[in-house]
Amino acid sequence: xxxxxxxxxxxxxxxxxxxxxxxxxxxxxxxxxxxxxxxxxxxxxxxxxxxxxxxxxxxxxxxxxxxxxxxxxxxxxxxxxxxxxxxxxxxxxxxxxxxxxxxxxxxxxxxxxxxxxxxxxxxxxxxxxxxxxxxxxxxxxxxxxxxxxxxxxxxxxxxxxxxxxxxxxxxxxxxxxxxxxxxxxxxxxxxxxxxxxxxxxxxxxxxxxxxxxxxxxxxxxxxxxxxxxxxxxxxxxxxxxxxxxxxxxxxxxxxxxxxxxxxxxxxxxxxxxxxxxxxxxxxxxxxxxxxxxxxxxxxxxxxxxxxxxxxxxxxxxxxxxxxxxxxxxxxxxxxxxxxxxxxx
Amino acid sequence: xxxxxxxxxxxxxxxxxxxxxxxxxxxxxxxxxxxxxxxxxxxxxxxxxxxxxxxxxxxxxxxxxxxxxxxxxxxxxxxxxxxxxxxxxxxxxxxxxxxxxxxxxxxxxxxxxxxxxxxxxxxxxxxxxxxxxx
Numbered sequence: 075x076x077x078x079x080x081x082x083x084x085x086x087x088x089x090x091x092x093x094x095x096x097x098x099x100x101x102x103x104x105x106x107x108x109x110x111x112x113x114x115x116x117x118x119x120x121x122x123x124x125x126x127x128x129x130x131x132x133x134x135x136x137x138x139x140x141x142x143x144x145x146x147x148x149x150x151x152x153x154x155x156x157x158x159x160x161x162x163x164x165x166x167x168x169x170x171x172x173x174x175x176x177x178x179x180x181x182x183x184x185x186x187x188x189x190x191x192x193x194x195x196x197x198x199x200x201x202x203x204x205x206x207x208x209x210x211x212x213x214x215x216x217x218x219x220x221x222x223x224x225x226x227x228x229x230x231x232x233x234x235x236x237x238x239x240x241x242x243x244x245x246x247x248x249x250x251x252x253x254x255x256x257x258x259x260x261x262x263x264x265x266x267x268x269x270x271x272x273x274x275x276x277x278x279x280x281x282x283x284x285x286x287x288x289x290x291x292x293x294x295x296x297x298x299x300x301x302x303x304x305x306x307x308x309x310x311x312x313x314x315x316x317x318x319x320x321x322x323x324x325x326x327x328x329x330x331x332x333x334x335x336x337x338x339x340x341x342x343x344x345x346x347x348x349x350x351x352x353x354x355x356x357x358x359x360x361x362x363x364x365x366x367x368x369x370x371x372x373x374x375x376x377x378x379x380x381x382x383x384x385x386x387x388x389x390x391x392x393x394x395x396x397x398x399x400x401x402x403x404x405x406x407x408x409x410x411x412x413x414x415x416x417x418x
Numbered sequence: 419x420x421x422x423x424x425x426x427x428x429x430x431x432x433x434x435x436x437x438x439x440x441x442x443x444x445x446x447x448x449x450x451x452x453x454x455x456x457x458x459x460x461x462x463x464x465x466x467x468x469x470x471x472x473x474x475x476x477x478x479x480x481x482x483x484x485x486x487x488x489x490x491x492x493x494x495x496x497x498x499x500x501x502x503x504x505x506x507x508x509x510x511x512x513x514x515x516x517x518x519x520x521x522x523x524x525x526x527x528x529x530x531x532x533x534x535x536x537x538x539x540x541x542x543x544x545x546x547x548x549x550x551x552x
Contacts, residue, residue, distance in 0.1 A: 181456060
């Protein structure tokens with residue numbers, strides 16, 4: 075059998091045109107090349123970039139088993155009823171041992187198949203740890219350029235510190251379920267701090283009021299003071315625009331109850347997301363977030379390329395020799411790194 | 419920098435709900451290093467073809483124990499080809515009587531794996547025959 079014949083390879087220009095024309099097969103192929111970081115991916119993203127900025131990007135994150143996929147499905151249906159198109163990126167983990175992945179979010183999304191106003195793509199993390207994969211932001215760019223009104227990004231089931239989604243999304247939902255932890259869990263740092271909207275899903279289960287109360291309490295404590303935003307891996311104290319200093323103009327993070335499986339509370343959640351979108355635009359916060367997001371993207375691109383160049387410029391044979399010398403305890407990793415860097 | 423992965427869609431078309439086999443295969447293909455998109459039971463050929471398109475997979479694996487393979491599998495192949503996915507490998511796992519094997523192959527199903535197939539055999543077949551997405 076013929077393996078990996080290239081006779082059907084579509085040109086980058088045709089792919090870009092296909093994405094802009096709404097051709098789903100070409101959109102899917104473009105995403106593959108972007109995800110694989112093919113040689114022409116950067117050029118394709120560059121050509122698509124001027125067509126972006128239309129989509130509102132909604133991040134959905136939370137622990138495994140809180141019902142993220144079901145909620146994303148319900149939310150997408152709600153947006154469709156409101157006449158908006160939806161692109162979905164659903165991320166599941168890659169096995170660190172085999173490099174393989176089992177992407178199962180589609181099992182919950184079957185009711186979305188066959189709707190031309192919805193496009194669902196599953197992605198594996200491929201070694202990234204922050205809850206997204208390295209190219210998730212680029213795939214969102216492609217879906218944005220393809221004209222989807224809303225792009226929903228569902229992270230892997232995360233724990234307490236995977237907050238990368240906040241620098242990709244405009245509106246971040248943190249999903250909890252009753253009985254997942256006590257009040258101390260709720261006041262720990264990390265994932266709860268990135269929420270623009272808190273969702274307690276599976277609200278038909280016992281313990282829902284206790285969970286809502288714990289989250290409300292945490293939000294009241296956090297309510298005042300200057301805003302901290304994650305930037306370059308550090309939390310950055312951001313000056314609040316004058317208009318926001320007035321308390322009534324600040325965004326209030328609220329706790330919403332949903333039962334995604336039967337749709338309860340989902341249209342209210344959608345309205346809350348849209349209210350956040352309006353607030354971002356009217357308050358000037360959108361410009362700040364876009365700045366942070368773009369700075370983050372730019373820095374990542376530069377860092378990846380520098381990394382590649384530096385590693386390529388290191389003499390491989392010497393590297394192997396160093397590793398062996400360190401293993402024999404003839405030198406140590408810190409001294410060796412210094413010597414290797416002297417080559418640059 | 420380019421990192422290509424073989425992507426495989428595993429689906430159960432038709433009405434039987436016996437998904438143990440599909441799940442075992444999905445898991446073993448994950449362990450073989452593929453990205454496996456698992457879609458679950460009671461999928462129509464249209465749903466499968468549409469998911470294969472959106473996910474841009476290299477392989478579609480169909481698990482059928484109901485006996486409806488002669489109706490469902492050719493339909494999936496037809497829909498895939500109609501939407502331009504000419505190079506997607508279509509495989510079937512489950513109960514296929516010997517006399518139906520030739521009919522399925524004529525319809526464009528390239529690999530048929532019955533009871534007793536080792537998961538290693540399926541992984542090897544995919545590695546040798548799947549065209550990594552162009």
